[in-house]
Every structure is written in structure tokens, then in C-alpha cells.
Amino acid sequence: MKALHFGAGNIGRGFIGLILSRAGYEVVFSDVNQTLVTALQQRGQYTVELANESKDQETVTGVNAIDGTQLETVAQTVVKADLITTAVGVGVLKHIAPGIAKGLEKRLNSGPAQNPLHIIACENAIGASTQLKEHVYALLNEEVRSLADQYVYFPDSAVDRIVPIQHHEDPLHVQVEPFYEWVVDRSQMAPAFKPVEGIVYVDDLEPYIERKLFTVNTGHCVAAYIGNVHGYDTIQKAIADEKVKSIVYGALQETGKVLVKRFAFNPEEHEQYIVKILGRFVNPYLTDEVTRVGRSPLRKLSPNDRLVRPALQAYADGSETTYLAMGMAAACKFDVSDDPEAVELQDMIRQKGIVAALHHYTSMDEHHPVLEQAVAQYNQM
Numbered sequence: 442m443k444a445l446h447f448g449a450g451n452i453g454r455g456f457i458g459l460i461l462s463r464a465g466y467e468v469v470f471s472d473v474n475q476t477l478v479t480a481l482q483q484r485g486q487y488t489v490e491l492a493n494e495s496k497d498q499e500t501v502t503g504v505n506a507i508d509g510t511q512l513e514t515v516a517q518t519v520v521k522a523d524l525i526t527t528a529v530g531v532g533v534l535k536h537i538a539p540g541i542a543k544g545l546e547k548r549l550n551s552g553p554a555q556n557p558l559h560i561i562a563c564e565n566a567i568g569a570s571t572q573l574k575e576h577v578y579a580l581l582n583e584e585v586r587s588l589a590d591q592y593v594y595f596p597d598s599a600v601d602r603i604v605p606i607q608h609h610e611d612p613l614h615v616q617v618e619p620f621y622e623w624v625v626d627r628s629q630m631a632p633a634f635k636p637v638e639g640i641v642y643v644d645d646l647e648p649y650i651e652r653k654l655f656t657v658n659t660g661h662c663v664a665a666y667i668g669n670v671h672g673y674d675t676i677q678k679a680i681a682d683e684k685v686k687s688i689v690y691g692a693l694q695e696t697g698k699v700l701v702k703r704f705a706f707n708p709e710e711h712e713q714y715i716v717k718i719l720g721r722f723v724n725p726y727l728t729d730e731v732t733r734v735g736r737s738p739l740r741k742l743s744p745n746d747r748l749v750r751p752a753l754q755a756y757a758d759g760s761e762t763t764y765l766a767m768g769m770a771a772a773c774k775f776d777v778s779d780d781p782e783a784v785e786l787q788d789m790i791r792q793k794g795i796v797a798a799l800h801h802y803t804s805m806d807e808h809h810p811v812l813e814q815a816v817a818q819y820n821q822m
């Protein structure tokens with residue numbers, strides 16, 4: 442069995458590649474980073490280390506790589522794949538769509554016996570596989586699209602494992618937190634799919650992806666942005682400051698209220714979930730930089746992402762949004778010169794002011810009380 446995985450980065454090697462290899466797949470990574478591609482081609486294996494006291498290590502074998510800039514090579518690999526996964530960043534999905542589309546065209550036109558193919562985007566976003574499907578379908582003609590409707594499935598998924606930026610001599614070695622969870626929407630899959638060991642299949646993904654995105658990722662980005670305002674360079678240092686921790690906790694109480702109401706979660710169990718997530722953030726064996734966790738602030742301030750969506754839901758429910766608004770305000774202070782989205786955000790704030798910038802990126806009305814709350818917080822920071 443062959444899996445094609447787009448993105449040999451931190452989550453690609455440290456989570457998806459590892460799980461697929463353990464489940465018996467020969468994993469071929471497609472990446473545009475030539476250092477990673479060459480090393481994977483030459484060595485056919487890499488090591489994953491757990492961030493725990495004993496630093497448990499596992500060697501992932503039977504892996505290979507292709508150059509993701511070579512459209513024809515990508516398409517040929519799509520033809521032969523039994524499963525396709527991605528972990529490239531939600532904004533990059535449109536860039537991998539042409540190779541997938543070309544490969545599907547070849548694959549679906551190549552004969553009558555078609556095996557169903559699952560394409561799973563493992564990105565931090567609601568409906569990432571569905572977004573990828575839209576990018577791919579936009580490139581297919583009517584005929585191939587109708588074949589794809591019969592043989593190709595794009596189940597959405599939620600992936601959870603903290604994998605920081607790696608600083609090792611070996612470019613393939615990757616250190617990961619011990620915890621992981623990979624949940625896939627079974628209702629969007631072929632009826633007789635073969636389950637992959639390590640993936641949890643559910644009939645309704647919505648509670649899983651929203652709970653994950655609006656707890657792990659909301660808490661994480663609030664820690665990064667508030668931590669950054671207080672001069673901390675890592676999540677671990679930021680959360681060690683009780684002031685920062687209480688703001689993160691406050692934001693998770695706000696999203697928690699929304700989630701408990703929306704999905705009828707048990708409030709005590711959700712509180713335990715919050716406590717567990719905060720425990721993962723302070724893992725002393727990890728060093729996770731605030732610049733990674735806060736990366737791409739425009740994506741994180743967008744209407745469907747981890748700050749604005751739960752805040753608008755909370756506002757609609759008549760509940761508090763103080764800490765989520767504080768997170769948005771601190772996101773607007775995220776001035777990181779090698780993050781293109783942070784640079785764009787700072788330029789916009791300088792040229793148009795904070796109200797116009799927040800309105801533009803969050804799509805909230807300039808007089809929306811949540812936006813006004815964020816602006817007031819921003820002006821005090």
C-alpha cells in the first residue's frame with residue numbers, strides 16, 4: 442500500500458508519516474524543500490523522538506520523497522497512491538491542487554477498474570479536505586469531475602499533536618509531544634473503506650474539529666500573542682507567567698461555554714479537557730516558539746478561525762468575549778519581520794488604523810461590540 446503525503450514538515454514527518462508507516466503504508470512525501478526531499482530519498486527513513494523524560498525514539502522506515510515542484514512526478518505518484526494526505530498549511534492547498542488534479546485525470550481515465558481514493562487534508566481548519574476538493578475540482582473538466590464524484594473521497598479531519606520547529610543537526614529528526622489524535626469523518630468516506638490503525642473514525646466531525654480548534658488552537662494562539670506582548674519567546678515561558686496563563690484560561694472559558702452549549706458537552710468533562718490542554722502547553726521537554734504558534738496572524742484572525750468564530754458565537758449567545766478580544770488585540774501587536782502575514786497586518790494598521798484593519802481581516806462590522814472591545818484592548822497594550 443502506498444500513501445502520498447504532501448508536506449514533509451513537522452506534522453508530516455512527526456505525525457502523519459509516522460502513523461501511516463506504522464499502519465503498513467510505504468509513505469512517499471511530496472515537498473518543495475529540497476533538503477528534506479534529498480535526505481528522505483537518500484536515507485529512506487528518519488527518527489521521531491517523544492518529548493518525555495525517557496526521550497523514546499522510533500525509526501520510521503520505508504519512506505521516500507518526490508520533488509513537489511515537478512508537476513508530472515506528483516501526478517504520476519497520485520496515479521499509484523492508495524491514500525493521499527496533506528499537512529502543508531491550509532493556504533498551500535491551492536498550490537498542491539494542480540498536481541492532484543493532473544494525477545486524478547490520468548488515474549480516472551486509465552481504465553474501468555477504479556479503486557476508491559481518499560484524500561485527507563490534515564490542516565488546522567474547519568473543512569480542510571472540502572477546501573482542497575474545491576481547489577482540485579476547479580481544475581477538472583466535467584467528465585473527470587463526474588468520475589471523481591464516484592471514486593474519490595475528501596473526508597475532513599482533525600489532527601492534534603504539538604510539533605514545534607525543529608533545531609537538530611539531522612534535518613529529518615523530529616521531536617513531538619507524546620499525545621496525538623487523528624479523527625476522520627467516516628460519513629464522507631467510501632462505504633467499504635479499510636480503516637487505518639491510529640485514525641479514529643466518527644460519523645460527525647464537527648464537535649471534534651471545533652473542540653480541538655477552539656480549545657487547543659485558541660488557547661495556543663492567545664498564549665503566543667499575549668506572551669509575545671509580555672516579551673516571552675516560547676509558549677512554555679509565557680504560560681509560566683500567571684498573568685498570561687489566566688488570560689489563556691479566560692479565553693478557554695469563553696470558548697468552552699460556546700462549545701458546551703453548541704454540542705451539549707458535559708461541562709465538567711470539558712473543564713477536564715481544558716486542564717489537559719493547558720498541561721500539554723507546559724510540557725517541560727518541549728520548546729515551542731511563540732513565532733510558530735502565532736504564525737500567520739491573518740489566518741488566525743479570519744472569520745472562521747480560532748478567535749473570531751467562537752467570539753461571535755459567544756456574543757450571539759450573550760456570553761463574555763473579553764479574553765478572546767484580548768487575543769485579537771494581541772494578534773495585532775504580533776510584529777514579526779519574517780512572517781509575511783504579520784508584516785501585512787502591521788502595514789495595514791500603520792496605513793489604515795486598527796479599526797479598519799480588524800474590520801478588513803475579521804469581517805466584523807467596524808461598530809461590532811467585539812471589534813470595539815478588541816480595539817479598546819489594543820489601545821491599552
Ligand SMILES: NC(=O)c1ccc[n+]([C@@H]2O[C@H](COP(=O)([O-])OP(=O)(O)OC[C@H]3O[C@@H](n4cnc5c(N)ncnc54)[C@H](O)[C@@H]3O)[C@@H](O)[C@H]2O)c1
Nearest residue numbers: 448450451452471472473474509528529530564565603604
Ligand atoms: N506543528 C503542529 O503542531 C501541528 C499540529 C496539528 C496540525 N498542524 C497543521 O499541519 C500543517 C503543517 O504544519 P507544520 O507545523 O508541519 O508546518 P511545516 O512548515 O513544518 O510543514 C509544512 C511543509 O509543507 C511544505 N510545503 C510547502 N509548500 C508545499 C507544496 N507546494 N508542496 C509540497 N509541500 C509543500 C513545506 O516545505 C514544509 O516542509 C498546518 O496546516 C498546521 O496548522 C500542525
Ligand SMILES: O=P(O)(O)OC[C@@H](O)[C@@H](O)[C@H](O)[C@H](O)CO
Nearest residue numbers: 565600601602603604658661734
Ligand atoms: O498550525 P497553526 O499555525 O494553525 O497553529 C499553531 C499551533 O497552535 C498548532 O500547530 C498546534 O501546535 C497544533 O494544532 C496542535 O495540535
